[in-house]
Amino acid sequence: MPTALVTGASSGIGAVYARRFAARAYDLVLVARATDRLNALATELRAAYGVAVEVITADLIDPAQLDVVVNRLRSSPPIDLLVNNAGAALLGGFAGADPADMDKLLRLNVQAPTLLASAAVGAMIERGHGAIINIASVVALIPEYFPGIYAATKSYMLTFSRGLAAEVGPKGVYVQAVLPAATRTEIWGRAGADIEQIPGLMEVDDLVDAALVGFDRKEEVTIPPVPEATAWDAFEQARGGLAAGFGNSKPGARYLG
Template sequence: MSKSAAPTLAMVTGASSGIGKSFAEILAARGTDLILVARNRERLEQLATTLRERHGRSVDVLVADLEQPKELALVEQRLRDDVRIDLLINNAGYGVTGSFADLPLERSLGQVGCNVVALTRLTHAALATMKPSRRGGIVNIASTAALLPTPYFSVYAATKAYVVNFSLALNEETKGHGVTVTVVCPGFTRTEFQSRADYDATSMPGFVWQTADDVARESLAAHAAGRTLCIPGLQNRVTAALTSLLPKSLLVSLIGRLTQQPRS
């Protein structure tokens, strides 16, 4: 993909809500055809109909639970079979708050399945066509939580640290083959993420929040500019810079006090 041209066909995972839905809407408006992936068929079909009507794009729906190996395999197959796909946005993901020891292990492993295993497998499948054709790009959605160990969100933060390090290293391997990998670290973004994570964010001040549209727009601009790491939002870039100056041991204990939530 040339750095400035809109992608021809993009696959967006987690397109049924939040940041993924915004990616789909912005890309369709710019003339990109889409393959929308998530579990909620009704929401995906509704979005596909709207984007077809509003922008005249071709929009396919692929209903899949990315934690289920057979369903994930079908999404991988689509990436391998369709050489027109020149953008993969690995956006599907979620977190679960709570003490690791007290949470059911399956809930923690589910995050690894979606945020790490699925993202890695889909990236591999996309590169099977992008690398030989020397065209394409991958946008992986991590989180500012990736930048620090986060007590009571430990598995989520660790999965996102994987996404950052994997993506930065991978870009080094692929950039000489015409494929750019961009990793995005959003901060607090108004989506369904917090309610799904059972995280009470009501005490967070207004200035920390971004909209899903802003995150998607900044991510696409960074990718089009060939940037490897994108931290959307000035507030998040300032926080990331300041926290990089403090010792990790001090930060982990501070963050632990902030993230420990009273349980009823």
């Protein structure tokens, strides 16, 4: 059986990914801070699907605890799929943000998934197969709608995923960036928001099931709430049009006096 490691697996998006991959006969390594929840989910999945489930209690902000997960990614049995799901939000603008809170967010949303992917990808390349799912957000594309650095961390995840896909895709490793919009998870309450005041919430099961359709299609970027692929295609064409000018050795005429 292949093995998937899922971070933030105790609830929300991570727990649903764990259930879906268990149903696909993946053995699992579940990572989160909530030991009781992880153990309950592990018991559920072993009984329902007959898969092997390891539990690692870890706060990925803490370097020593992050190292435990890094070491598991580098050990046996090998990890065939990494789901970089653990993350947090930070409400409010940049100017008034607590530097300590921003440091924690950067550690969890940027540093941890980067180091976990680094620990996993080498062995995947050696085997010639593997996959990494990085959970980003639609605010990566519209940061002006979400003040502060949260959107920037998700922009990083999108950019990191696309650059990594270009590098390791030809070597057999598939990288998918998933961009949810507002989804009914505990991230909002933990950040101090009233979830009932957030419009257009997508249910977690719908989000993950749609993302897995994109996974099966080997999409590089999956945006479940966007109804038509043509919208993304137009965005990509516009991006390519901008890139066409990057090799010019002189500034554009609009910048010349």
